[in-house]
Amino acid sequence: MVNITKDLDDYEVDMKFGDNIRDSLGNISLSNMRKPFLEFPTIFKSVESYFDANMMNIIDEWGLLLENDLDAFDTNLTKVEKKISDLEEFRDISEKRTKSLEEEIKALESKSK
Numbered sequence: 001m002v003n004i005t006k007d008l009d010d011y012e013v014d015m016k017f018g019d020n021i022r023d024s025l026g027n028i029s030l031s032n033m034r035k036p037f038l039e040f041p042t043i044f045k046s047v048e049s050y051f052d053a054n055m056m057n058i059i060d061e062w063g064l065l066l067e068n069d070l071d072a073f074d075t076n077l078t079k080v081e082k083k084i085s086d087l088e089e090f091r092d093i094s095e096k097r098t099k100s101l102e103e104e105i106k107a108l109e110s111k112s113k
Contacts, residue, residue, distance in 0.1 A: 051058065059066065065073075 058064070
């Protein structure tokens with residue numbers, strides 16, 4: 001069998017043609033493999049740093065809501081719902097008064113005839 005040595009950022013891995021892949025990977029230390037990947041800037045790190053630097057501009061541009069905005073919206077919604085229920089109650093009272101007044105007017109009109 002032929003031995004091939006591949007260099008991965010100063011980490012050597014011995015591989016033999018015809019060997020089982022599991023046997024070949026047995027020479028690789030995962031802690032040694034992880035080190036170069038942690039140091040390598042990935043697209044995810046670039047995207048994350050972009051969003052960190054520009055988050056407020058993105059929020060403004062896209063019209064996104066923050067948690068504070070949602071809390072304020074919830075508070076305002078509660079106030080509006082209360083006003084609506086007050087207005088509905090006022091409407092019901094006003095309708096009853098109107099109906100009562102109409103009945104009294106009819107009664108007065110029938111007496112005067």
